[in-house]
Amino acid sequence: MEGSNTRNTGDAAGGGHTAPGEHPGHTMEVRHATHPDQVPGLDTEDLRRHYLVENLFPTGRIRAVYTHTDRMVIAGTTPAPGEPVELGTFPPLRADHFLQRRELGVINLGGPGTVTADGTEHALDTKDCLYLGRGVREVAFATAQPPTGTPAGPPARFYLVSTPAHTTHPTRLARHRDSTGIRLGTADGANIRTLHRYIAADGIPSCQLVMGVTVLEPGSLWNTMPCHTHDRRTEIYLYTDLPDDHRVIHLMGRPDRTRHLVVAGDQAVIAPSWSVHTGAGTHAYAFVWAMGGENQAFDDMDHVTIPELR
Numbered sequence: 001m002e003g004s005n006t007r008n009t010g011d012a013a014g015g016g017h018t019a020p021g022e023h024p025g026h027t028m029e030v031r032h033a034t035h036p037d038q039v040p041g042l043d044t045e046d047l048r049r050h051y052l053v054e055n056l057f058p059t060g061r062i063r064a065v066y067t068h069t070d071r072m073v074i075a076g077t078t079p080a081p082g083e084p085v086e087l088g089t090f091p092p093l094r095a096d097h098f099l100q101r102r103e104l105g106v107i108n109l110g111g112p113g114t115v116t117a118d119g120t121e122h123a124l125d126t127k128d129c130l131y132l133g134r135g136v137r138e139v140a141f142a143t144a145q146p147p148t149g150t151p152a153g154p155p156a157r158f159y160l161v162s163t164p165a166h167t168t169h170p171t172r173l174a175r176h177r178d179s180t181g182i183r184l185g186t187a188d189g190a191n192i193r194t195l196h197r198y199i200a201a202d203g204i205p206s207c208q209l210v211m212g213v214t215v216l217e218p219g220s221l222w223n224t225m226p227c228h229t230h231d232r233r234t235e236i237y238l239y240t241d242l243p244d245d246h247r248v249i250h251l252m253g254r255p256d257r258t259r260h261l262v263v264a265g266d267q268a269v270i271a272p273s274w275s276v277h278t279g280a281g282t283h284a285y286a287f288v289w290a291m292g293g294e295n296q297a298f299d300d301m302d303h304v305t306i307p308e309l310r
């Protein structure tokens, strides 16, 4: 299959020049939407090329993926100590700045970090979530300096999810340590987990973005089982806190024609509205889930019973 993943860097779309606000090291890959009838004909590599996002957290620069599936953008960066990474803009957006027509959720998955938005610095610890609304112009990500005399810890690692926005909502921070979350699952189902809803109808207000983190208990392996689809929203899972030598077996596709992707930590999977999105790890893990689309009604799901899966 040709032409579905267009590399669209500053060079490709800008005719060799870099416009103001575009950072030469940053990249934005554009992925087209797919039809569910394509899935049964896709082999492992094709499935991964369309739905899996790897290498999302380069050091000192941003890698972004723009999917035409609900026009969600995901991106990641690992700022080197002392060298903030500016968001800027990307040629495929044809925007003066990233948030000109968009809103953004940011979750830090690494050590302590900061996000500076139009001059205001926000400190984000691991799993804290910052919402930036439409119209914010200057955004920079940094690894926090350790207090003098203390050795440097792991760098911050920022995961970004953005959707188009029709109006402005205020910047807001949700702290992981202040969130009690919702306990779900059973020991018999090997799926005890805590779901933290950050950007949502009952959380930080947004235009369409819904975003949070689910953390599995040690010994629990399954997320979202029984699983579901939601025809009014696309959802993207980013698996994290998974040791290097472990994987999540992620199920996707129409409920009666599933396929699987073998996913490592810090990789993301795009689930179009027709696709289930569930998985079992060879080890416990956490994942960031983010949705965009027609509504924000979290419970607007079509549940799939376990025997219905094929």
Ligand SMILES: O=C[C@H](O)[C@@H](O)CC(=O)C(=O)O
Residues within 6 Å of the ligand: 184, 193, 195, 213, 214, 223, 224, 225, 230, 235, 277, 289, 298
């Ligand atoms: O539509 C909602 C999403 O699939 C997730 O929020 C589900 C989830 O985090 C879980 O069950 O652990």
Ligand SMILES: [Zn+2]
Residues within 6 Å of the ligand: 228, 229, 230, 235, 277
């Ligand atoms: Zn879902």
